[in-house]
Amino acid sequence: MELDKVASLIESEYRFLTRVHDRWSLTAGPQDMELVAHALRVILHMGKAGSSLNEYRALIKTQHEDGGWGRESTEKESAAWVSAFCGLMLIRANAVLQNAELERSIWKSIDYFLKDQKGDGRWVDSEWGDLDTTSHPVSFFNVVLALGTPAMKDAVRTSWRKGLRFIIDGQSEDGGWYDPVFQPSGVETTAHLVQDSVIASLVLPEGLPVRPVCEKGLNWILEHQAQDGSWDDHNVDHSMDCTRSILLISRMLKAEEKARPAIDKAIDWIVKVKNENGWPDFPGMETNLERTCDGLDVLLKYQAWRQPDSLEVVRRWGYAPGNPTFIQGIEARV
Amino acid sequence: MSGQRVRVASAADVPPGGSCLVQVDGKDVALFNVDGRFFAVGNRCPHRSGPLVRGRVEKIEEKCAVRCPLHGWLFDLESGRCLTRASATVPTFPVLCEEGQVLLGAQEGAYAGPSTLVPGS
Numbered sequence: 001m002e003l004d005k006v007a008s009l010i011e012s013e014y015r016f017l018t019r020v021h022d023r024w025s026l027t028a029g030p031q032d033m034e035l036v037a038h039a040l041r042v043i044l045h046m047g048k049a050g051s052s053l054n055e056y057r058a059l060i061k062t063q064h065e066d067g068g069w070g071r072e073s074t075e076k077e078s079a080a081w082v083s084a085f086c087g088l089m090l091i092r093a094n095a096v097l098q099n100a101e102l103e104r105s106i107w108k109s110i111d112y113f114l115k116d117q118k119g120d121g122r123w124v125d126s127e128w129g130d131l132d133t134t135s136h137p138v139s140f141f142n143v144v145l146a147l148g149t150p151a152m153k154d155a156v157r158t159s160w161r162k163g164l165r166f167i168i169d170g171q172s173e174d175g176g177w178y179d180p181v182f183q184p185s186g187v188e189t190t191a192h193l194v195q196d197s198v199i200a201s202l203v204l205p206e207g208l209p210v211r212p213v214c215e216k217g218l219n220w221i222l223e224h225q226a227q228d229g230s231w232d233d234h235n236v237d238h239s240m241d242c243t244r245s246i247l248l249i250s251r252m253l254k255a256e257e258k259a260r261p262a263i264d265k266a267i268d269w270i271v272k273v274k275n276e277n278g279w280p281d282f283p284g285m286e287t288n289l290e291r292t293c294d295g296l297d298v299l300l301k302y303q304a305w306r307q308p309d310s311l312e313v314v315r316r317w318g319y320a321p322g323n324p325t326f327i328q329g330i331e332a333r334v
Numbered sequence: 335m336s337g338q339r340v341r342v343a344s345a346a347d348v349p350p351g352g353s354c355l356v357q358v359d360g361k362d363v364a365l366f367n368v369d370g371r372f373f374a375v376g377n378r379c380p381h382r383s384g385p386l387v388r389g390r391v392e393k394i395e396e397k398c399a400v401r402c403p404l405h406g407w408l409f410d411l412e413s414g415r416c417l418t419r420a421s422a423t424v425p426t427f428p429v430l431c432e433e434g435q436v437l438l439g440a441q442e443g444a445y446a447g448p449s450t451l452v453p454g455s
Contacts, residue, residue, distance in 0.1 A: 034382070126419060127381055127405075127419060128405065129406070179406065181406070181408075181418055182405060182406035182407070182418060183405070183406045184401075184406070188405070232403070233388070233403070235388075235403055235404075237404055281384065281385055281388075281403075281404065282385060282388050282403075285385065288383070290382075
């Protein structure tokens with residue numbers, strides 16, 4: 001797809017997201033925290049974190065005393081999955097903002113996950129499978145190891161290694177990860193695990209030898225793509241997950257030529273199923289804001305994947321030092 | 335089935351193994367035909383609002399269940415009870431198939447208003 005078209009879509013979809021700011025921002029009132037984290041990821045990748053300190057301060061205000069977050073901003077009980085997503089957004093934003101208040105909140109988040117990990121390395125959340133849940137604190141710790149202070153890195157290293165080992169050991173012979181309770185088809189779980197947790201070891205010091213694990217994961221995802229470019233029976237969420245996953249893995253394994261046809265088809269399909277404003281869960285359905293944030297994130301990562309600097313896309317996950325060179329220069333304000 | 339009921343589909347529109355989205359009293363309802371037996375449940379998963387009408391139907395022991403296409407929560411089609419998280423449920427609607435027409439009773443005896451058939455998956 002032409003980069004001009006990608007840039008134009010990003011611009012128009014971001015304008016839509018800013019128009020509905022009050023539907024996802026904690027500065028406007030109570031929110032679903034997963035949606036908040038999805039939107040903050042878009043802000044980050046649009047290069048707007050530096051001018052959005054109020055959004056991150058609002059995120060800190062909803063953090064619980066134990067360091068976690070609830071599924072809803074008003075919920076008192078912390079949940080692992082969404083807490084990892086929020087912690088991840090804070091540490092990545094703070095690479096830009098360098099704010100002491102945010103740093104304290106990141107430490108609380110680290111402590112929450114250190115205390116909450118089970119003996120075999122997993123984290124548990126009643127609403128998600130254990131493999132999927134575990135991939136998110138591991139992803140958070142990946143970024144701590146890439147972008148955190150030396151003290152933070154020392155604090156998480158052992159726990160990170162145990163969590164990563166739990167995930168690696170859960171890979172099936174065919175290269176996929178399956179959750180018999182939540183995700184028997186394995187599509188979303190495989191796409192999450194390989195990009196969010198395993199692949200970062202290739203660039204982190206003291207990482208585990210994960211190249212064969214990632215190669216098998218990449219092959220599994222490529223083999224499960226439908227002819228039209230989608231995954232999992234036209235599931236927009238899972239197709240976006242798989243697309244992001246192969247963007248990152250193919251770059252880090254230097255397997256771009258192999259993955260390029262699948263990426264091109266996937267991006268074409270994702271653009272084709274977009275509504276006038278935003279993306280649906282399945283083609284033809286109404287727009288879902290969380291999916292819209294996912295769609296923007298995929299296009300931003302694809303845009304980075306096409307840049308001459310090969311690490312640009314890796315920075316969109318926070319696994320390589322340095323802040324992304326934000327390609328967008330639009331004036332939409334959050 | 336007692337109380338008011340509304341026609342939501344022709345049985346021929348939902349063949350065995352099929353599903354479609356219907357509306358009852360303004361509510362989205364997922365209608366399933368499992369081997370000739372019809373089930374109707376609220377369309378939105380209580381987890382992340384995934385559309386259950388797009389979920390896969392599975393048989394678990396004697397139960398028929400639908401798996402949410404987003405994150406895999408599984409719901410017993412008869413009771414609406416979630417089989418992956420005990421505290422979650424989706425509403426169920428009594429279904430009657432009569433003279434080739436699928437009729438739905440309103441949930442818990444609430445008023446069953448006009449209904450429309452929406453092309454399904």
